[in-house]
Amino acid sequence: MQGGKTRDIAYNYIYTGSRFNQDLSFTHQYFNLYRNRLSKLRTRIPTEAYKKILFERITEVKVGQEVLVIGIIIRSHKERISNIEKYIVKVGIIDPRPSLGNFSSNKDLLYIEDENGRLKIQTDTLYGCWEHLITGVVIGIKGFIREDASLEAMEMILPIVNLPPQITQYKDELICFVSGLEVGNPNFSHTLLHVFADFLLGGLEDSEGSVSGRIVRLVILGDSIYKPVNARTVDRKAVGESELKGFKEMSSSLKQLDTIMAELAGIFPVDVIPGEMDPTNASLPQQPLSPYLFPKAAIYSALRSVPNPYEFEIDGVRTLCTSGQNINSMSQYLPETMNELEIMELTLNYRHIAPTAPDALQCIPIQNTDPFIIDQLPNIYVVGNMRGYKTAISNEGVRMIAVPRFSTTKSFVIMNRFSLESTAITLHEFI
Numbered sequence: 001m002q003g004g005k006t007r008d009i010a011y012n013y014i015y016t017g018s019r020f021n022q023d024l025s026f027t028h029q030y031f032n033l034y035r036n037r038l039s040k041l042r043t044r045i046p047t048e049a050y051k052k053i054l055f056e057r058i059t060e061v062k063v064g065q066e067v068l069v070i071g072i073i074i075r076s077h078k079e080r081i082s083n084i085e086k087y088i089v090k091v092g093i094i095d096p097r098p099s100l101g102n103f104s105s106n107k108d109l110l111y112i113e114d115e116n117g118r119l120k121i122q123t124d125t126l127y128g129c130w131e132h133l134i135t136g137v138v139i140g141i142k143g144f145i146r147e148d149a150s151l152e153a154m155e156m157i158l159p160i161v162n163l164p165p166q167i168t169q170y171k172d173e174l175i176c177f178v179s180g181l182e183v184g185n186p187n188f189s190h191t192l193l194h195v196f197a198d199f200l201l202g203g204l205e206d207s208e209g210s211v212s213g214r215i216v217r218l219v220i221l222g223d224s225i226y227k228p229v230n231a232r233t234v235d236r237k238a239v240g241e242s243e244l245k246g247f248k249e250m251s252s253s254l255k256q257l258d259t260i261m262a263e264l265a266g267i268f269p270v271d272v273i274p275g276e277m278d279p280t281n282a283s284l285p286q287q288p289l290s291p292y293l294f295p296k297a298a299i300y301s302a303l304r305s306v307p308n309p310y311e312f313e314i315d316g317v318r319t320l321c322t323s324g325q326n327i328n329s330m331s332q333y334l335p336e337t338m339n340e341l342e343i344m345e346l347t348l349n350y351r352h353i354a355p356t357a358p359d360a361l362q363c364i365p366i367q368n369t370d371p372f373i374i375d376q377l378p379n380i381y382v383v384g385n386m387r388g389y390k391t392a393i394s395n396e397g398v399r400m401i402a403v404p405r406f407s408t409t410k411s412f413v414i415m416n417r418f419s420l421e422s423t424a425i426t427l428h429e430f431i
Helices: 031-042 048-053 083-090 190-200 241-265 325-331 340-349
Strands: 013-015 066-076 109-113 118-122 138-145 151-157 174-178 215-221 270-273 303-305 310-314 317-322 380-386 390-393 399-404 411-416 422-426
Touching: 031 066, 031 138, 048 066, 048 138, 066 118, 066 151, 174 380, 174 399, 190 241, 215 317, 215 380, 241 270, 270 310, 317 325, 325 340, 325 380, 340 380, 340 390, 340 399, 399 411, 399 422
Parallel strands: 118 151, 174 215, 215 270, 270 303, 317 380, 380 399
Antiparallel strands: 013 310, 066 109, 066 138, 109 118, 138 151, 174 411, 310 317, 390 399, 411 422
């Protein structure tokens, strides 16, 4: 690996994701998280045109009425394995049934619920829109109450939010996004990791001109460390020789990653976001990796260990990042035909980064707020550890980027921080 000269960084960086820094307390229940989500997003539903039919409580509606109700969607999946079933399988009472990768079905039932009651939704008039509704999203539904006390849905009303801030400056500078480095994976060549670092440091020729010389920030989007299966035990009393070997392998991987990040953080800022495999809490929002894991890199102020999700601004351009758990979780409950970008846009439309939390995605039982609510749309929305590179502009002008796993694709993404144009670079082109 070749060293490089420290680059002049002439931009204004602001960390805007403090709401994701949370105490790891699991002594509360999740009711307050849902209550806060409904309370805040309810005020974002535009109701001016529906005042005569707006009902503050679901329990107040009557048969035959035209109504507008606001609540949290509950989707009952016939094929989903319940937590109770998982437990009785674990203790050996019943045999496990085949696990499905996707639980979406035309047999699913939909309900809308508020603090006081629940209504079953009849979806035959929503022309397939119901397929995109999942447990945890807050919407308004206009319709009629049927004789069986169900809601015949006629119109879906989504929360509104501030549009992305306008980009007023221009500099030909690049941000690099990489995910799924999986340092220590025995099926992955460590040479590629050093080639990646060499590219960023300007040690390789590239066909795009001086791409590496224009990179002013690196964002690492989770799963940086490979976690051996024998290091994934949750029973500390059961740790044996195999588990200890796994932990030693992780320690060696951390040292390799530390060395590479120290090289890079000496040149330009490096943001490290944790992911599913990394040594921090598994529940979202994941808290920053300890700087003690990276003793060499931590001496550089340019190294920032940040939470997952992560949000920041550079010269007024806002970027929202996750390591992918939110999108992977949602994909299990949406039609299999939907791709990563379509699911990403759903989270923007629903104004919520992780609607399946806590029902199907682990999260911290936060009491006073729901940090996953989107108060303002970002200019850029980046999700790591996806199957491949994809990018598009959402209907509301957000640049969406799906970053592939480096360990399986040998690819990373560079993006112009003002034009928001991006491209994937695959390293086999330089080997």
